[in-house]
Amino acid sequence: MELASVCLRFRFEARVDVADAQLALENPEESQVMFDGRPVAMNLTGHFTDKAIATVALPDMVAGTHTIEIQLSFTKKTSIEWVYLLGDFGVTIEGLHGVVTAPVRTLSFGDWTLQGLPFYGGNVTYHCTAPVAGDAVQLPHFKGTAVKVCSQGQVGVIYRAPYQAEVPVKAGAAVDITVFGHRANCFGPIHLAEPGLVWLGPDSYRTKGTFFSPEFQLRPLGITSAPIVYA
Known part of the structure; x- marks a missing residue:
C-alpha cells in the first residue's frame, strides 16, 4: 500500500543574518527537509528538551525571507507535531507572525x-x-x-x-x-x-x-x- 505524505511549509522573515541555526522536530527518520528549496542533510546534532525532539543543522541564513518545507509520511495514526527554529536570535511578534531579529543581550x-x-x-x-x-x-x-x-x-x-x-x-x-x-x-x-x-x-x-x-x-x-x- 502506498503511503500518503504531507508537506508543511513555513515562510518567515529574518532581519539579521543568523549562523548555526537548527531545526528541532520529531520523527526525523520519516521526514525530508528543504531550506530555501535545497535539501537539508538529516544528520542529527542532538535534541531539544526531550530526546524525542531531534535537532538538525540548518544552513547559515542572511537577512531576508526564507522557507522551510518538511515532507513526512502520513497515516491515520500520524500526529503532526510542532517544529522549532532554534538559534542565537531574538523574535518580535508582528500581528500573526514572528520575525527573526538580533539576539537579546539586555x-x-x-x-x-x-x-x-x-x-x-x-x-x-x-x-x-x-x-x-x-x-x-x-x-x-x-x-x-x-x-x-x-x-x-x-x-x-x-x-x-x-x-x-x-x-x-x-x-x-x-x-x-x-x-x-x-x-x-x-x-x-x-x-x-x-x-x-x-x-x-x-x-x-x-x-x-x-x-x-x-x-x-x-x-x-x-x-x-x-x-x-x-x-
Missing part, C-alpha cells in the same frame, strides 16, 4: 515576551548592580516558577510570599537574579483564547470558535517590576 524589568523572547521557555539571569546596601532582596512582581538571588557569595531562593531572599547586599556590587521559566509559551496551547482554564489536554490544541485566537496568546515571563533592597 532586558528591562518587564515582560520578556515583549522584549524579543516571546517563545523562550528556559531561564534568564539578570546581572544587576545594587543601588544601596541591605540584607534582603524582595521581588514583589515576577512571572516564572521560582527565582534565585546570588549576592556576596550567598544564595536565596524565592517561590512564595513574601517573595524575599535573605542575602547580604553591598552598594555598587553585583546581584545576579535568575528567573526560572516554564514551557507554556513554547509547548503550550498558544492559540487557546481562554487562559483561565484550570485543565489543559489534547483538545486545548484543537480549539475553534471563541476558544481559538489566530494571534498568539502568550503568558508573561520575567521580573515585571524592579526588585527592592531592604536594610
Whole structure:
C-alpha cells in the first residue's frame, strides 16, 4: 500500500543574518527537509528538551525571507507535531507572525515576551548592580516558577510570599537574579483564547470558535517590576 505524505511549509522573515541555526522536530527518520528549496542533510546534532525532539543543522541564513518545507509520511495514526527554529536570535511578534531579529543581550524589568523572547521557555539571569546596601532582596512582581538571588557569595531562593531572599547586599556590587521559566509559551496551547482554564489536554490544541485566537496568546515571563533592597 502506498503511503500518503504531507508537506508543511513555513515562510518567515529574518532581519539579521543568523549562523548555526537548527531545526528541532520529531520523527526525523520519516521526514525530508528543504531550506530555501535545497535539501537539508538529516544528520542529527542532538535534541531539544526531550530526546524525542531531534535537532538538525540548518544552513547559515542572511537577512531576508526564507522557507522551510518538511515532507513526512502520513497515516491515520500520524500526529503532526510542532517544529522549532532554534538559534542565537531574538523574535518580535508582528500581528500573526514572528520575525527573526538580533539576539537579546539586555532586558528591562518587564515582560520578556515583549522584549524579543516571546517563545523562550528556559531561564534568564539578570546581572544587576545594587543601588544601596541591605540584607534582603524582595521581588514583589515576577512571572516564572521560582527565582534565585546570588549576592556576596550567598544564595536565596524565592517561590512564595513574601517573595524575599535573605542575602547580604553591598552598594555598587553585583546581584545576579535568575528567573526560572516554564514551557507554556513554547509547548503550550498558544492559540487557546481562554487562559483561565484550570485543565489543559489534547483538545486545548484543537480549539475553534471563541476558544481559538489566530494571534498568539502568550503568558508573561520575567521580573515585571524592579526588585527592592531592604536594610
